[in-house]
Amino acid sequence: MCEHHGPTSESDRAGRPGRRALVRGAGGMVLAGGVLAVGAEGAAAATSQNGWPAGSSSSVPLTRLTVGAATFPAGVRSGQVATVLGYVVRRYDREVERLVSGWCWGHAYRPIRGASTLSNHSSGTAIDCNAPRHPLGKAGTFSAAQRSRIHAILADCDGVVRWGGDYSGRKDEMHFEIDVRPGDARLAALVKRIGGGGGGSTPPATTWSTVRQGSTGFRVTAVQHLLRHRGARLTADGIFGAGTKAAVVAFQRGKGLAADGVVGARTWAALVVTVQQGSRGQAVVAAQKALTARGHRLAADGIFGAGTRSAALAYQRSASLTADGVVGQRTWARLTL
Template identity: 65%
Template sequence: MCEQHDQQGPSDVRATAPDVGRRALVRGAGGLLLGGGLVVAGAGAARAATSQNGWPASSSPSAIGITGLTVAGHAFPSGVRGGQVHTILGYVARRFHSEVEALVTPGNWGYNYRVISGSTSLSNHASGTAIDVNAPRHPLGSSGTFSATQVSRIRSILSSCNGVVRWGGDYSGRKDEMHFEINVRPGDSRIAPLVAKIGGTTPAPTTAWSTVQSGASGFRVTAIQHLLRARGQSLTVDGVFGSVTVSRVKAFQSSRSLLADGVVGPKTWVALVVTVQNGSSGQAVVAAQKALTARGYSLTADGVFGATTASKAKAFQTSRGLLADGVVGAQTWAKLTI
């Protein structure tokens, strides 16, 4: 795991701890295991109640709402902070897995109550606002553990997070390329829009979704069928909501603990849509491209989200009063399919 450190504070938090004399720290049950093998139980327990990025921290996971995080079958032991943080870090981890490098187990970490080595500040892991991914492949202090293409994809993820997330590979001193952390204080004005954009929560009640069910036909059904395929359901895309589509919708709903009625209403839409953007590919991109075409923004449905698809998505978003970022998240999906 990393020694999350504060050589350069987040945009609104100026860290002052020196980067000197750090010994290796690894997780120990109930404390910190120092390089010499000494376990310090409850290390940092008497320190400040906020982590380096300003989020409340606690040695009691339940006190700060730590909840489990699993991505593509790979668990982050001890989980991360619930709510908006869980949505954001889960989004980062899922995109990392699908676009940068497949996650491996063991090697992914979340909450851990401890101080930053060589500092008096609590690690951002102590507030559940940081994750490490594929730690054995990207050891602390190593630079260049990702290829240029992988770094470009990491940059795309960070860009989509609007400054809310920082990567340890961008530290000004010792690099920590396994590490991603929340980079703003609680309540920052960028958090809620980001969560809404990436589809982590049900959109506000003012955002309407269509209801599509057996007997329907057209581009909404086509989008649903492609999205079902993206979610692992096997069916033919024919734009007709027949018995097979009903069956696959029910199977998907059951997998998400939704009412398995075969009707694609707001809750099913929110669970079904996949956030796609520049660099994405696959069935969800085809669904977005066909929906954009149906809305008058014609383009080839080739399943590759490139510059043309991004341009058309931005034009559609502008026409609907949405943030024109070219990212097709829940809010944009709702407008596309209403």
């Protein structure tokens, strides 16, 4: 699989202190010609570089990951890991570059290239994005603007995710991995913040974006119109400045939420308004502008008529949502992700 494009390295971190190396079990594990030969007991004992239990696709709980045009072969580790990596890759597809079918990779049981330590792919805790475009060992495959967007995504992951482009040694710019051990409180906190619930065995149905002071764009515009619908007095200019933060804080206090001025999963869920044919007002304007940003041309007139319903239906079908023409929580979440 991934060896076709060389996307399998966590770079020079194989000897990084605190990382558990390959464990040899009674079943045995040898490297012969670069191929892992693993007995059942050896597979059970093995962990990947980041400390997660590793094994074949029959021993690691995996879930399908499909974003845009790309499906990640074999998937990624179910539960909290799938929630976080799904969040990262959806933002990558939207904010950095479009994913290409056949160019992305997920779980694969093998060592890091040039080392004996198991790759984080072996535990389903790593993904490679557009591998041929960002080959192992090559730096500078992204523009400065793209790197900035990648770092913004990582910043929103609170240290839970690491990018191979930030390795101090050999670069691996296609590669993103979970950088905390199982049970780390930061992982559960991030899942909760981005809307993943308590970390069950399947990824959440609803994941929200995060916008805060300094953010710009149509998501901010949607927040501003939704706040206006709730009675706030502010200009919907797509710039999250001090005035928008103050309005968010006031809304959060009114809803009994943590008043940090950051629009994350809980604030989005409380802020959005279900709109459908016949609805009017600022919440409809927010939906119309979000749909326009997703490629559906609409007049942002605040009237949810047949044209807006048609656009909502088309978007829902493209996003694999229930196509009912109603912009409710799930449609809002996908529109603003």
